[in-house]
Amino acid sequence: MREMSVREQLHGFPDDLENALGWKPNRCECDGVLLCGMGGSAISGAIVADFYSEKSAVPLVTVKDYSIPAWAGEKTLAIVSSYSGNTLETLKMYESAKKAGCRIVALTSGGKLKDMCERDGHLVKPLPQNMQPRHSIGFMIGYTMALLDGCGCVCVSDRMNAVVESVKGFRDYLESPEGDEMIDRMVDEMSGCVPVIMASGPMQSVAFRWKTQINENSKFVAFCGSFSEYNCDSICEWAQKNNKNMALVTIGAFGENVAVNAPRRVIVNEGRGDLVEEALRSLMIGDYVSMRMAEKRGIDPESVIPIKSLKKKLSQMPDFDRA
Amino acid sequence: MFAVGPTSVSAQFAADVSYRSGFRTMFAPDGRIPGWLADGTDAVIISYSGNTKKLLDVYSELKEHECRVHCITSGGELASLCHRNGDHLITLPPNFTTHSAVGIEIGILAGLLESLGAPYMRNALESALPNVSEYRRSLMENPSLTIRISDRLEDRVPSIYSKIDVVAAAKRWKLAFDKNVGVPSFYGYLPEFDHNEIVGWADPNVHANSMEIVVLRIKSGVPEFEYTVDSMMEVLHENDRRVLEIDFDDDDMTAAELEAMVLADMVSEELGRRRRPNRCGRCP
Structure with a gap:
C-alpha cells in the first residue's frame, strides 16, 4: 500500500476524526487518565486534555517522559500512544504503567508496543499503516475521546461529532x-x-x-x-x-x-x-x-x-x- | 495549586517534586479549574500581590466548588476575601517582588502540603537545602561560572531546556531573563525536544542565529535519558547549532533543580547589570 502524500493526509484529518469517533470500546472505571506519548503521537492527548479537563470527573494528565507519575496505580487508565510502536520513551512509559498495575490501552500501528500489549493482554487499537505519525492525529484524537467516553469520566464525542461537518467545510475552504x-x-x-x-x-x-x-x-x-x-x-x-x-x-x-x-x-x-x-x-x-x-x-x-x-x-x- | 507569572515557579516546583514522589498534587498553570474538583478538595492559590485578576477569578470558582481554599499571599484583594470568608490565609512578608518571593513561597508551600498529609516536599527540601546553600556560597565566592555563562549569553536570545520533571528550573531561567535582562527568552523540556524541535534547530535558518540553546543537565537517574541527551547534542553540533550545556553535579534532583534556579538568578542579574549599568538590582 503506497504512503499517502502529506497533502492527502492533511485533507483526511476530519474524515479520520469522524471515523475514529465511531469506535465504541468497552466501559471501564478509573480514577485518573494518563495520556502517554511523545512528539506527533502526543499531541492528540494534549488536545483532548485541553478540551476536556474542565469537564472531566477525573484528572486527565499528559505524560511525556520515561516513566509515569509515581502516584499512578491500579485505578489509573493509561492510554499509551505511539504511531510506530517503537518510541523508546513510550515503551518505557508502557513498562512503568504495567509495573504500577494501571489499566492500559495502546494506540499504535504496530511495533514493539503492539507486541508487548498483546503479550500482556492489554487492548490495542490499531492505527492505519503508511501515515506520518504527526498526521494520524485525526485517528488518535477520535480514539482517545472514544476511550474517555467509555470510561465515563467525561462524555466528549457528541460535542466533537457536532462540529465535524463544519470542520470538513473549513477544510474545503482551506x-x-x-x-x-x-x-x-x-x-x-x-x-x-x-x-x-x-x-x-x-x-x-x-x-x-x-x-x-x-x-x-x-x-x-x-x-x-x-x-x-x-x-x-x-x-x-x-x-x-x-x-x-x-x-x-x-x-x-x-x-x-x-x-x-x-x-x-x-x-x-x-x-x-x-x-x-x-x-x-x-x-x-x-x-x-x-x-x-x-x-x-x-x-x-x-x-x-x-x-x-x-x-x-x-x-x-x-x-x-x-x- | 494555582499560580501565574513568576509565582508559578513555586507551584511548578512542588508539582515536579510530587511527580517523583507518589503524592498526587496538580498544578494548573493558567488558572483553568479542573472538572474533577469536588467538595472538600484542598486548593492552594499563590499570588504575591494578592491582586492578580486571574487568581481572584479562580478564588471565586473554587468557592463555588466548595473546595477548601488555602491562600499564600502578601495581602491585596485575595487576603481580604480570605478574611471575609474565613479561608486559610498564609501571609507572605512585604517588600519582596513576585520574582524574589519564590524561595519563601516554596518553603511555605512545603509546610502547607505537610499539614495536608503530604510531607514529601518538606522532606525533599530538608535533604536538599544544605547543598543548595553551599552551591550559592560557591557561586558568590567564585563568580567564574556566572561570568562564563553570561559572556556566552550576552546579546543572545536563550531557549532553555530541562528534563520535564525538573521543568521549574527552565521556567525560572526564562522568567529571570524576562525580568532581569529584559530580552525575550523561551523554555521547553526534554526529551520532547527530540521529537520535533530538533528539526527546526538543526536547519541552518539564519533568522534564528541570534538564539542560543541552553540545556540544564540535572542528573535524572535515567540512563536512557542521559544517553539520549548526549546523542541530541551530537546531532545539534553536527548541524552547527550552538548549544550551551550547563552541568549540575548534585545527585539529589531537588537540590539540583534549586541550584539551577540560583544560577539563573546570578546569570540574569549579571547580564542585567551589563545591559543597564545604572540599574539597582536585588542580590539573588
Whole structure:
C-alpha cells in the first residue's frame, strides 16, 4: 500500500476524526487518565486534555517522559500512544504503567508496543499503516475521546461529532483559492521570522501543534506559550522594540489585545465561536501554513533528517536494564 | 495549586517534586479549574500581590466548588476575601517582588502540603537545602561560572531546556531573563525536544542565529535519558547549532533543580547589570 502524500493526509484529518469517533470500546472505571506519548503521537492527548479537563470527573494528565507519575496505580487508565510502536520513551512509559498495575490501552500501528500489549493482554487499537505519525492525529484524537467516553469520566464525542461537518467545510475552504490566499498571507507575514505562537486556555495545545508542525514540516525554529505565562507586557516589549525577526501568532481570545503594535503579527482566530470548532479550525490552519512554509522554502515537509540521525545514534544505546 | 507569572515557579516546583514522589498534587498553570474538583478538595492559590485578576477569578470558582481554599499571599484583594470568608490565609512578608518571593513561597508551600498529609516536599527540601546553600556560597565566592555563562549569553536570545520533571528550573531561567535582562527568552523540556524541535534547530535558518540553546543537565537517574541527551547534542553540533550545556553535579534532583534556579538568578542579574549599568538590582 503506497504512503499517502502529506497533502492527502492533511485533507483526511476530519474524515479520520469522524471515523475514529465511531469506535465504541468497552466501559471501564478509573480514577485518573494518563495520556502517554511523545512528539506527533502526543499531541492528540494534549488536545483532548485541553478540551476536556474542565469537564472531566477525573484528572486527565499528559505524560511525556520515561516513566509515569509515581502516584499512578491500579485505578489509573493509561492510554499509551505511539504511531510506530517503537518510541523508546513510550515503551518505557508502557513498562512503568504495567509495573504500577494501571489499566492500559495502546494506540499504535504496530511495533514493539503492539507486541508487548498483546503479550500482556492489554487492548490495542490499531492505527492505519503508511501515515506520518504527526498526521494520524485525526485517528488518535477520535480514539482517545472514544476511550474517555467509555470510561465515563467525561462524555466528549457528541460535542466533537457536532462540529465535524463544519470542520470538513473549513477544510474545503482551506483548499479553495480564497483559503489558499489566506494561508499565503499568513506565511508571508512570518517570512524570515521565528514564529512565536501564543494562545490562552484550551488553545495552548493547538499552539503547541503549530510549533511542532513548523518545526517538522517547515524546518523552522518556532516557540509557543500561553498568554498568562508570557505576560502581555513582555510580549509587547519584545515584539515592538527588540525583535523584528520574530513574528507573533495569536490563537484564541485575548489575542487581539496583545502587542497591537508588533511589527509582525498573525491573528489565527479571536476565540469568538464554539471552542472545539475554533480549535480544530486553528489546528488545520497551522498544518496548512507549515506545509506552505515548506513549499516556499523548497524543502520536503516529510523529511525529518535530524530525527533519523538521532534514532540511528539511539539504536546503539546499550541495554541499561541488563547492564 | 494555582499560580501565574513568576509565582508559578513555586507551584511548578512542588508539582515536579510530587511527580517523583507518589503524592498526587496538580498544578494548573493558567488558572483553568479542573472538572474533577469536588467538595472538600484542598486548593492552594499563590499570588504575591494578592491582586492578580486571574487568581481572584479562580478564588471565586473554587468557592463555588466548595473546595477548601488555602491562600499564600502578601495581602491585596485575595487576603481580604480570605478574611471575609474565613479561608486559610498564609501571609507572605512585604517588600519582596513576585520574582524574589519564590524561595519563601516554596518553603511555605512545603509546610502547607505537610499539614495536608503530604510531607514529601518538606522532606525533599530538608535533604536538599544544605547543598543548595553551599552551591550559592560557591557561586558568590567564585563568580567564574556566572561570568562564563553570561559572556556566552550576552546579546543572545536563550531557549532553555530541562528534563520535564525538573521543568521549574527552565521556567525560572526564562522568567529571570524576562525580568532581569529584559530580552525575550523561551523554555521547553526534554526529551520532547527530540521529537520535533530538533528539526527546526538543526536547519541552518539564519533568522534564528541570534538564539542560543541552553540545556540544564540535572542528573535524572535515567540512563536512557542521559544517553539520549548526549546523542541530541551530537546531532545539534553536527548541524552547527550552538548549544550551551550547563552541568549540575548534585545527585539529589531537588537540590539540583534549586541550584539551577540560583544560577539563573546570578546569570540574569549579571547580564542585567551589563545591559543597564545604572540599574539597582536585588542580590539573588
